[in-house]
Amino acid sequence: MFNQRMLSSEGPVTHDDKPAADELATAAELTTGYWGEAFRASEQQSWRQFGRAPFGLMVAGLTADRGCVCVAVNETYCELSGCSRGEVSGANFLSFFHPDDQPALDLLIEGVLAGATDQIEAEARLLRRDGEIVWVGLTGSVIRPPVGQRYLAIFIEDTTARQQARAEIQRLERELQRSRRLASLGQLVGGISHDFSNTLTVVSNYASLVRDELVIAEATESAAKWGPVRWDVEQIGEAADHAKKLIRHLVAFAKRQETEPALVDLGQLISDATGLLGEVLGENVPIVTRHTDGLWEVQSDPGLLQQAIVNIALNARDAMPGGGEVVIDTANIDMENLPADWRGTAELAELLPGRYVAFRVSDTGSGMDADTVERAFEPFFTTKGGDSAAGLGLSVVRRFATQSGGNAWLRSEPGQGTTVTVVLPAAAGSDSPAIYQARAAESAGMVLVVDDEPAIRSVAHRVLTTAGYQVVTAANGDEAVRLLGNPELAVDMILTDMVMPGMTGAAFAAQAKAMRPGLPILYMSGYEPQDVAGAVGIDPHAQIISKPFSRPALLAKVTQMLTAESAIGRGQS
Numbered sequence: 207m208f209n210q211r212m213l214s215s216e217g218p219v220t221h222d223d224k225p226a227a228d229e230l231a232t233a234a235e236l237t238t239g240y241w242g243e244a245f246r247a248s249e250q251q252s253w254r255q256f257g258r259a260p261f262g263l264m265v266a267g268l269t270a271d272r273g274c275v276c277v278a279v280n281e282t283y284c285e286l287s288g289c290s291r292g293e294v295s296g297a298n299f300l301s302f303f304h305p306d307d308q309p310a311l312d313l314l315i316e317g318v319l320a321g322a323t324d325q326i327e328a329e330a331r332l333l334r335r336d337g338e339i340v341w342v343g344l345t346g347s348v349i350r351p352p353v354g355q356r357y358l359a360i361f362i363e364d365t366t367a368r369q370q371a372r373a374e375i376q377r378l379e380r381e382l383q384r385s386r387r388l389a390s391l392g393q394l395v396g397g398i399s400h401d402f403s404n405t406l407t408v409v410s411n412y413a414s415l416v417r418d419e420l421v422i423a424e425a426t427e428s429a430a431k432w433g434p435v436r437w438d439v440e441q442i443g444e445a446a447d448h449a450k451k452l453i454r455h456l457v458a459f460a461k462r463q464e465t466e467p468a469l470v471d472l473g474q475l476i477s478d479a480t481g482l483l484g485e486v487l488g489e490n491v492p493i494v495t496r497h498t499d500g501l502w503e504v505q506s507d508p509g510l511l512q513q514a515i516v517n518i519a520l521n522a523r524d525a526m527p528g529g530g531e532v533v534i535d536t537a538n539i540d541m542e543n544l545p546a547d548w549r550g551t552a553e554l555a556e557l558l559p560g561r562y563v564a565f566r567v568s569d570t571g572s573g574m575d576a577d578t579v580e581r582a583f584e585p586f587f588t589t590k591g592g593d594s595a596a597g598l599g600l601s602v603v604r605r606f607a608t609q610s611g612g613n614a615w616l617r618s619e620p621g622q623g624t625t626v627t628v629v630l631p632a633a634a635g636s637d638s639p640a641i642y643q644a645r646a647a648e649s650a651g652m653v654l655v656v657d658d659e660p661a662i663r664s665v666a667h668r669v670l671t672t673a674g675y676q677v678v679t680a681a682n683g684d685e686a687v688r689l690l691g692n693p694e695l696a697v698d699m700i701l702t703d704m705v706m707p708g709m710t711g712a713a714f715a716a717q718a719k720a721m722r723p724g725l726p727i728l729y730m731s732g733y734e735p736q737d738v739a740g741a742v743g744i745d746p747h748a749q750i751i752s753k754p755f756s757r758p759a760l761l762a763k764v765t766q767m768l769t770a771e772s773a774i775g776r777g778q779s
Contacts, residue, residue, distance in 0.1 A: 210760025245647055262286045262362035266299050268348070274299040274315045274358060283362055286342070288335035299360075304331035304339065310368055311344075324348040326358075331363060341369040396595065399453050403732035406754035408451070408661045410446035411669050414757040418672075442584035450754050461633055469633050470508050472563055473497040476534055479512050483519050483532075491522075497536050502632040504563050511630075514603045518567040518626045521600065525624060533568045539629065553615045556627070561632040562612060568625040574618040582616055603776060604629065651698030651768055652676045656686045657730065658706045658712065663755075666701060669757050670764065683709030683717075690721050697725065704731040704750070726767045730755070 227745070262283030266274045279294045281286075287302060299315065300308045307330040314326045326346040331339045346360035420436035480493050487493065504511075515534070522532050539548055539562040548554065548564075574582065583604045600616075603626070607614040611631045618624035653675050655666045663679040670677045678695065680686035681707060689695055700718055704711040715727050732753040751763050 221571065261364075262342075264294075264299070264360045264362060266358045266360065266630055268319055268358055269355060270319065272298075273319070276655055277357065286334075286340060286362065286364060287332060288338075293335075299358075302332055305316055307331055310445075315592075318346075326360070329369075332362070340364060341366045399732065401732065401755035402449075402453055403471070404659050404662055406446050408665045410443055410450070410754060411665045411757045411760075413443040413446060415668055415672060417443065446754070448538035449758075450756075453754070468505070468508060469503050470506050470511060471501070472504055472511075472565060472630075473501045473507060473536055475511060476515065476536065477566065480534075481517050483516065487519060487523045487532065491526060492531055493519075494531060494533045495535070496533065498538055500538070501536055502538050502561060502563050504610075504630045505633040506630055510606050514606050514628060515567065516564070517600065517603055518628075521626075522567060522571060522624065525569055525573070530570035530623075534565060535568075536563065536565045538562075538632070539564055553613050553627075556613055559630065560610070562629045563632050564627060564629045566625055566627045569622060570623045573620045573622045573624055575620055579616065579618050582618075583614070600626070614658065652678065652696055653764065654686060654689065654697045654700045654702075655679045656700065656702040656706075656711075658682055658703065662730070667762070670761055673761050675764070682706055683711070683714030686714055687717050687721070690718055697722065699764065700725060700727045701764070702727065702729060704729045726770075728763060728767055 259280060259282055263280040264283055265277045265279070267277050269273060276294050276297050276299055278293060283289060284294070289302075294302075300311055303311060311328060311330060314328060317323045318326060324347060326344060328344045330342060330344060332342045334340055341364070342366045344360055344365040345363075346358050348356050349359055415765050417436060417439045420432050420439060423432040424436060476495055476497070480495060483493055516680070519532060522530075537545060537548070539545065539554070541554070541557065541559045541562070544551075544554070583600050600614075604614040607628050607630065612629040614626065614628045616624055616626045653670055655663055655670070655677055656679070657663050657666070658681060660681070663681070667677045667679055678689060678697070680689055683702075686700075687709075690697065701716070702711050702714060706714075711729055715729075718725060718727065727748070729748055729750045730753055731750060749763070749767060751760065755763075
């Protein structure tokens with residue numbers, strides 16, 4: 207800071223210092239001649255010390271009628287502000303700062319003028335001559351010369367990097383808070399999905415069993431009598447299937463995990479989603495769909511694919527508060543022979559050679575500027591206000607696309623709407639995947655079912671025995687170990703819950719393998735396998751079927767494992 211010692215003269219002004227001295231003297235005269243001889247005599251020493259300092263320095267006069275008026279600045283301040291000394295001298299101190307910051311600075315200056323304080327300290331936005339904003343820290347002290355009026359010496363430090371770092375820390379803190387909320391949601395969903403999955407497994411499998419009985423009754427007794435009952439049971443099964451999808455999608459969103467892929471007719475899925483979107487988007491946002499003839503199938507999770515379409519459409523709706531139009535179109539893309547309108551698309555260059563299927567969702571909304579486009583796919587980035595906007599919609603879309611082996615991007619300009627493009631690998635072939643059929647004559651065997659839930663044991667027993675298997679059940683690991691200790695019990699396979707009270711599925715499996723080496727084991731879990739497999743010590747290569755599982759899925763898995771084991775046995779014999 208300036209002080210009385212710095213105001214003392216230490217020799218005549220040299221040739222090199224004379225321009226700065228003349229400038230200061232002229233500025234002093236322009237500001238009503240308030241500056242005494244002591245101030246001008248000290249100019250040489252002070253500017254020799256502070257002219258090229260790493261911080262800006264401004265000397266401003268304090269007068270009751272003119273307020274805080276700039277008298278002189280060092281070269282660093284000129285570089286910082288983009289102004290020359292001539293442009294600064296005689297100007298009001300506040301005029302260099304952002305209008306929103308001027309009232310607070312004015313209060314500080316008023317306190318100095320009134321004699322309430324001799325110090326100021328603040329952070330403000332300095333407006334450069336080229337219009338750029340620079341964050342600065344201001345630290346000033348009042349200097350009282352032996353004669354004449356007071357002036358204010360202000361150090362100006364560029365704090366832009368510090369402000370940016372502070373803003374980034376705040377952003378990361380918000381992201382951490384949101385991540386913690388998502389983690390808590392994931393834990394809650396995991397617990398709920400476990401119990402709900404057990405219930406849905408029972409409901410859906412019993413519905414399937416009853417439906418088969420009713421089909422037989424229709425054929426042998428009376429279609430008029432049993433047909434309506436069969437239809438009622440089928441509605442129960444469809445409702446259970448819908449609930450299964452809801453649970454999978456909720457877990458996938460809360461924990462950001464993939465679910466099981468399947469062959470999907472994208473055109474049909476978009477058509478099915480249009481009805482839902484019509485309800486969500488409202489009457490003032492009509493949807494137009496344009497499908498390519500002969501659209502290839504994709505291998506993808508249909509629930510997550512539909513969720514991606516809905517997420518994009520919701521963003522489009524929010525960009526059109528006054529109404530507009532959403533267009534969804536599809537295309538086949540062969541990387542070796544790109545359609546004309548896809549050539550030169552930079553994002554396609556990131557994909558491996560092969561065939562892909564694309565869909566584009568375009569809106570007629572407000573569009574985005576370049577900065578927003580660049581950040582649109584960032585997790586937690588959102589232009590929507592309030593806590594309800596988590597900023598996960600487009601982030602989930604890109605994650606889904608890239609994990610599927612494709613890509614997602616967008617094009618947008620202010621006032622020109624937005625187009626989001628998602629590209630997914632085409633499925634190998636177009637035939638529907640083969641479904642394992644339980645063939646009792648070929649794959650009948652003895653299955654040991656271990657689960658602490660009586661309803662799960664009961665429905666697994668019913669499903670397997672109906673398909674021709676023999677089944678023995680155990681309520682826990684200890685009981686199952688006792689059964690395996692009986693050499694007269696010929697067990698061909700074990701179906702066991704992964705998480706049980708007392709002896710866990712992993713501990714039971716270890717004992718079972720020791721007692722009967724080579725016995726195939728299929729684990730069941732109502733939790734996400736990735737969450738619990740490592741925690742309970744399950745082999746990462748173990749066979750796992752997730753609850754809720756359907757009757758065909760269970761029979762397919764059991765048949766597959768027993769057939770594979772039988773083939774190994776034949777190879778060894």
